[in-house]
Amino acid sequence: MESISKKYAAPSRQSKVAIGIILIKFIRFTIRSFWPILLSFFIGRKVGNSFENIIGYIALGVAALNLIGSVLTYFRFYFHLEEGAIVIDKGVLKRSKTNIPFERIQTINLQQNLLHQIFNVVSLEIDTAGAKKSELTIDALDKEDAEALRKFILEEKDQLLEETESTTSEVSTQEVEEETLLELGVGDLIKVGVSQNHLRSMAILFAFVFSTLNEITDDVSDMVQEELSGYQEAILNNGWILFAGSVIIVAIISFVYSLINTVLKNFELKLTSKKSGLKLVRGLLNREEISINKSKVQTISWSDNPLRMMFKMFTIQIEQASSAQADQLKSKIRIPGGYKDQVKSVLKIAFAQDRIESDIKYRVSILLKYRIIIFSGLLPALIATAIGYFQIGYQGLWFLAWIPLVWLSTTLYYKKRSFELDDHLLQNNRGTFGHHFEVIPLYKVQAVSIKQSWYQRRKELATVKIHTAAGSLNIPFIPVEQAEALENLILYKVESDQRKWM
Template identity: 75%
Template sequence: MEQISSKFSQPSRQSRVAIAIILIKFIRFTIRTFWPIALSIFIGRKSGSSFQDIIGYVALGLAAFNLIGSVLTYFRFYFHIEDGAFVIDKGVLKRSKTNIPFERIQTINLQQNIVHQIFGVVSLEIDTAGAKKSEMTIDALKKEDAEALRQYILEEKDQLSEVAVTPDSTEQAVQESFEEDVILKLDIGDLIKIGVSQNHLRSMAILFAFVFSTLNEVTDSVSDMVEEQLSGYQEAILSNGWVVFAGSVVIVGIISFIYSLVNTVLKNYDLKLTTRKGGLRVIRGLLNKEEISINKSKVQNISWSDNPLRRAFKMYTIQIEQASSAQADQLKSKIKIPGSYMQQVKQILEIVFPKEFIAEGEKHKVSILLKYRIFVFSGVLPALVATSVAFYHLRNNGLWFLVWIPIIWLTTSLYYKKRSFELNDEMLTNNRGTFGNYHEIFQLYKVQAVSIKQSWYQRRKNLASVVFHTAAGSLRIPFIPLQQAEELENFVLYKVETDRRKWM
């Protein structure tokens, strides 16, 4: 460790590969920002518009300016270790120096995209509690240097946190903190199961959004060209409209399925979840490999869920939410781990939370009025309005919209059956779901605020909804008796005020 300390005690630059990484970031940003302008220029040149040329020159000038700035960023970026702190000195026109003491560091994450993997380097991100994004990021370091640097910082942090310990016990604690046990490892078969059981409707929505956003950028010239090409097939398309529509849905469905499967494999390839003293570590990814550290004291809540397909494989998706600001990077604040079995779910809960309190607590149901209210406003009223309008235009065929009423009654009944919460002296578990199951659990002493809310309808029925605010977001329990809501609020606030444990 002394070798690492001496190596990084003097200001150092990143690996030279960082220049390529910075340039790739610049190119990606330029493409995302200027592709509509490029399309407009291409179309404008066909119509002979000189204004499009002006826009093109301005865009090229801005691109060149940003390109030079990106390269200079590498040469004006230095980092080093100084007096138990990690220091970064950076800036081209405006210099800034950031100093973070080791004890303030929460997690150190490593990432590798395809360029990183080719050159054997990693991106290192240092997070502190409550930061909106990674407080420090080094774009490219040799992998062995990054891993040694991370280990050195975490060891120093552990030693600073130890109080009145002997050198032998400190050495043993440090050694134990880096011993890892594998909890979960996904193989190709698991990834295929996860991909098959994904939410393919969401993938379809992403594809439709991409298509429509692209079409929105297309001008009348392109529209006229497409219309000209299809004019000869207009009659055939109109006469077989339902066939074309059904075929389009099937094609989009197949593409969505393939997209979900490929995206799952690329993102979660060789996923490995390990446990170590102080938390967990997730390693995953093929083209973009990421290594995420989870500090268990920073964890706010853990949820696990399934859907009908995933339940057939007896799999769950676990989500671990850490303390963060509202605008924090999703990578560090919400970590999803798909393909977990109940055994792994229990292991993770026992690692993060006190084992003696994980058992089921007293179960409470919400008011049945919630079921009736959802049924009326999501089922009866929309069905009656749609049926009235459709009956005016379609006559008896419009009555088919009434089928919506029993469908909503079924789904609402399933939802109400699962809507409950469990409470004990340490934990609160929130349960919900319709066709799938969703459970989330958090420790009471980490709650930051509790609020009781009532609509005009709830006031009439002496009901209320309780909202628990944590550093990772909010959790809501709706439609419980007002007296129970007030007792729950007082109980949780009492636990928060009397508990002396620190988690930030």
């Protein structure tokens, strides 16, 4: 550790591999931001459109300036360690110097894409409390140095906090061996990929195809019409076959994409526990290592769907404390697959319990079910049926089929809508065709509010909204007396518990 502190005591640059990383980031940003303009540029050149050429040259000029600026950032970026802090000096036209005290650092994450892995370097990201983005990102640093630097900073932080609190612990100074809580092999990842939401992939694929066609349709529509004019009658006669075939092809492509993406993103996924919390490592082409501070964990949830039920697997999500301005994606760690015993292990490490120590499930009022059926099923179906009847005749009666669909889904939802409670944890249960469970420690609750609509006041019901540093959860349509008792219990636990929640 002493060698790392000495090595980075003077201002240091990143690894030279950072130049390549910056270039790749620049190319990805340019393609993502300007691909419609670039596509128009190449199409415009092909058809001799001078306006498209002008737009294209302007885009390429701006891209060239950004490229030069991106490379210069490497030569103007320095970092070093000083007493209790890491200092960053960066900027091309406008220089800035940032001092990040070790006490403010929440997590230090390591990431590796394919280029990182080839040169055995990593990208190091330092997050602080409330920061929307990573406070500091070092694009390329020797892997051994990055791991030693992270260990040094976190140990220095723990020592500073112990000195501030005037506490000493013999256990805290000892090295704690990592314990594996969850590990996904290739077989598990295939199960996860098979049970993914493939409709999302289909939507992305359709959006890409249609947006691309939208850019070129003016130039090729006449050609397509001319080529297919001789087959117009056959196409009309077999339209449903062509449509069904297209849907099947897109579904197969989406399935394969989801499966490959799941395996690549979560290859050799491993969740381990350590002294300060949890560590998640995953990825093949883009290897990432995410540290999860145990004290920052506010909510742990797990859910399934009909396919996941067949494999007895859950999607696990760990939500950390974040400010209202912080990036929500950064504060939510999603693990795509895990089994029940693995969920219990995560709960045990984060909340010191593997389950709610109570067998009582508190149900919501059945009036919630009736209101959903009326306002989401019955009324929309009757209005659509009336309009459809006057527009298309008896075929408009098909809209009435919406009523039994909503009744079925609402019945399934109501059967699962409940909450459980003991002296330390609260578990919120919901779901329609699958299950969703979320658990929060009572002492980490920031606020509790009781809300009533005019209808709820008439029926002496209320909705309880429980706020944490990671978000909020609702318990709807419970008796007012029960809502007030729940509020009083949570507030008592918050005030009487002396444990830190951040």
